Amino acid sequence: MMEKAKTAVLAALVILSLVQSYLLAYSMPGLGTTISSAQDYVNAEPMGQEEKVENLIFPEDIVLHMGKGKHTVFYPGMNFYNLIYNKIQSREFKGFQQSPLSVLDWNEVRDRDPGVELRFGSGVPVELLSKALKLEGDMQFNNDVINRIWIFESSGKGEVRTYFFSADGTKVYESVKADLTAQDVQMYVGYGEYQTPYETAGNDLYTPVGPVEATESIVSYMTYSPEQMQRNLFFDPGVTRTISDRSGSQIYTDGKRGLQVEQNGKWISYTDPVAGQGQDDSESDNVYESIKFINQHGGWDGVHRFLHSGPLQAQTVRFQQYYSTQFYGSYPIIPNEPFQFGEIKLRLQQGVVSEYERSLITLQKKAVSQDVRWLPGGETLKDELAQYSRRGEVKALYPAVLASPADDNRLKLEPVWAVRLFDGSQQVLLPAIPGGYKPKPGERGGGPAVPLGSAANGASDAGASAAGAADKSGSNANSQRR
Known part of the structure; x- marks a missing residue:
């Protein structure tokens, strides 16, 4: 009896083995199939901090218009800049109505009506801007790019009007249901009472009437190693090889992807020749994918601001780094060429990262x-600008x-x-x-x-x-x- 049982068990094992061999050989669909994405990476050690889209979108500056041709400007990180922006972030903007840019004489509004102007540089797609501000608009508004928001108290009427300016320079959207009062505008404008006065210099430029206090810093830094980035970016770092070119830079490659290390190991350019997937490029989708990619592959060093690249460059996503000082706010960083630093740049094809450039330097928090x-x-700055x-x-x-x-x-x-x-x-x-x-x-x-x-x-x-x-x-x- 025992021998029969053993024979039955052995026969069952043999049959099960044959079934498994058949499934493995012919790869029957639906049975444990694993699909890997076009950009699989190993789980490398964490590097920089992660970031969210709402922290990467903020005005390039905030201009206060105090009436009678008086103005002042606040820059990111300044106390009054943060007070104003935080308050506006808590407000709601609804009921958008489109008008041509010529709906008002903006030069007259600038010099006459007390108000606050949030300027976003080259602009921010509304879909992304709505992550930082409470916006509720129609399809046409939601598909646009906004480069400034102007909130002012209409002279002699005591009413607040709020306009969002399209980056194409042809139209504005008025939020007729903005959650703002005349008292709000007066409070914002009051912040500028004792600040350095600014004058208009044409083309929406402003110059201070006197010198502006700033700070010069010496800052230590650490660097991520090229080997860390290699382990982070390649699916199987074990099969990569290293090539040195004539310029002295090193190139890591697995036969498909490439990682070029320049500037004595402090700057990288990564390429992955991904295949197109047939859909149109969406700048907002590309920004989300870029943030996700950076969070996983290198992280962020301090404050960065999203830079809109324009309607014809939806595939390019850029983030500018800021240096935050203890006393004077945050400054955008410009590298002294040929030194490369201060910007993260990506290029995507149908939502997949194909190019990635960044510094491996991480600044110490204390200078x-x-x-x-x-x-x-004063006149020195105005003359220099005029002669540029x-x-x-x-x-x-x-x-x-x-x-x-x-x-x-x-x-x-x-x-x-x-x-x-x-x-x-x-x-x-x-x-x-x-x-x-x-x-x-x-x-x-x-x-x-x-x-x-x-x-x-x-x-x-x-x-x-x-x-x-x-x-x-x-x-x-x-x-x-x-």
């Missing part, structure tokens, strides 16, 4: 040293930091006035005044030469002092916003 510098204002060889291409003027490599794994971050051109490139317009010297009224880079104690001079000096005081809590406020 080794910081020194006060003054960015020239590409003046007709200038879209924006703002303070930034110029990043240069220094000794002992450190970067030197020097404050500068920078311009952004129509093609999206950034250039240094004017450096800070050397040695920490603050020019006096009437001196080059200083405010207007007026008698001491006059209203104009008092406003300029008070503005500069108040700007510094306000910014000294900017870093903490920026951390809270994020």
Whole structure:
């Protein structure tokens, strides 16, 4: 009896083995089939911090219009910038009605009506903007790109009007059901009472009437190794090989993907020749995929802002890095060429990353040293802008930091006035005044030469002092916003 049982069990095992062999040989569908995506990667060790889309979208600057031709400008990370933006993020915007850009005389509104203008540089698709602000609009509005939001109290009427400007420069959308009051606008405008006054310089540019306080920093950094990125980006790092080219850079490749390491191991360019999948490119979808990709492959170092590349470049996604100072807010970083730093750039084909460029440098949160510098204002800045060889291409003027490599794994971050051109490139317009010297009224880079104690001079000096005081809590406020 026992022998029969053993024989039956053995026969069953043999039959089961034959069935399994048949299934493996002929790959019958529906039985444990595993589908892998076009971009599978090993689970490498975590690197930088992860980020969300709502933290990567914020205004390039905020302009306050105080009536009677008076203006001031706040930049990211400044205390009053964060106060205003946080309050606007808590409001609701509904009932959008489209009008041509000429619906109002905007130059008249700018000089006459108290208001606040949030400017998003080259623009943000509404689908992404709605992750940072509470928006509810129709299909036409939701498919547009917005480059500024203007909220103002209509002169003599006591009503608040809110307009969203299309980046194409032809139309605006009025939110007739915006959750804002005249008291809100008056509070925003009140923040600018003792700040540095700014003047219009044409093409929606503003220049300060006097010098602007900034800081020069020396910052230590660490770097991720090329081997870490290799393990992170290649499905099977064991089959990759290394090639050195004539320029001295190294290339890792598995026969399909390539990882080029430049700048003494501090900059990478990754390529993956993915096959197109037949659908149209969506910039918003590409941004989401880019953020997900960066979260998994390198992470983020500090504050970054999404840069819209334009309607003809939906496949390109860019994020600019900012350097956050303890006292004076956050500056966009511009590399001192040929040094490469301060931007993450990706290219996607039908939602799949095919190119990825970034620095492997991670800055330390606390600077080794910081020194006060003054960015020239007044006629000096206006003259420099007027004489700039590409003046007709200038879209924006703002303070930034110029990043240069220094000794002992450190970067030197020097404050500068920078311009952004129509093609999206950034250039240094004017450096800070050397040695920490603050020019006096009437001196080059200083405010207007007026008698001491006059209203104009008092406003300029008070503005500069108040700007510094306000910014000294900017870093903490920026951390809270994020």
